[in-house]
Amino acid sequence: MMKEGIDTLTFAKRLKYATRVNHDSVDSLVMQAEPFANADRYGQFLRLQHVFHLSMAPLYQQASLQALFPGLAQLGNVAAVESDLRNLGLSTEVDTELLASITNAYQAIGWLYCCEGSNMGAAFLYKETQKLQFDAGHGAKHLAAHPEGRAAHWRNFVAQLDALTLTQEQEALAIQGAKEAFAFYKKTLTHFF
Template sequence: MEVVENKKEVTEILSFAKHLKLSTRTDHDGVDKMVMASKPFENEANYAKFLTLQHIFHLSVAPLYQQADLQDLFPGLAELPRLSAVKLDLMDLGMKPEVDPAALAKVDDVYEAIGWLYCSEGSNIGAAFLYKETQKLNFDANRGARHLAAHEDGRAPHWRKFVAQLDALKLTESQQASAVKGAIDAFDFYKKTLKMAGLSAS
């Protein structure tokens, strides 16, 4: 009985979603620390810079949500991008959603793209705290903070569905390694863009 339980535990630890989480924990934590150190909710000017950062990231990942091979892997993917919500948030602050194409990331490998989607969808879980902070600036799901609002199914149920899709993928070790690389690249891109957006710890 003990042997069976141990095997079950190993299987759970090595699920693809958990493998992604463990392999990118340092990168994820680094992004969290940089974002909070930049004090994006201290005032509207800082929040505007944060929205610029979010816009560049979501504009970079938006094409992945429309990619046919990824839609086959993740049914319902086309309904999930938050780019349009980010654009509306920018306009609420009187900002034009324009970006230099050179500032965008380009993801050509489908397996690396899985890692980028993992970061993009996972950010909606962490956004619960960020969304609450935006209310100090009088923003909410109807103005200024649409893209941080919870999915209509709820944050946790939506994330569990995405995780189930991740774990259902039949990927080789090489393909999984590519997905991990993609996730790390996404976190690195976010950190680089954070600096470009003028957000820095004060």
């Protein structure tokens, strides 16, 4: 895509374009790990998800980010992941060395983009959990659709992203943050699998 073409895209589409390779490599790695082959592998997947969502949790409570994304405080997924872990009889304790620390607010936007975007892909993952007899009520709560529906929820988040007024430097930091989030997820996946 030519530079002029990228500049005419919305911010959310520029984020998607800039991170498409990172996103695809995460998808590929998740499938290679076969997290739904059996309940034990799914348990490892839950541990991975727990580390990622626990790393994200402070962002959902940050006042500056809540101002940019109304309703953000209600979107965090840690409690649901921990509920799923307990359903499988697994500990919710985490080695804090595994957690990411996101301190730059603009990079945090990129991390949020990855986390909220993963809810769209979770539709496929959720179907896979049902083969293991898990669902929203037991073991796969964190993968269940948002109450307003996955697509409506994502459209709302994208609209908030596109409404941001960022400088080129701030946007570059958001893209960097998204790439860091994908890299962190891959590193954590490799740790557990």
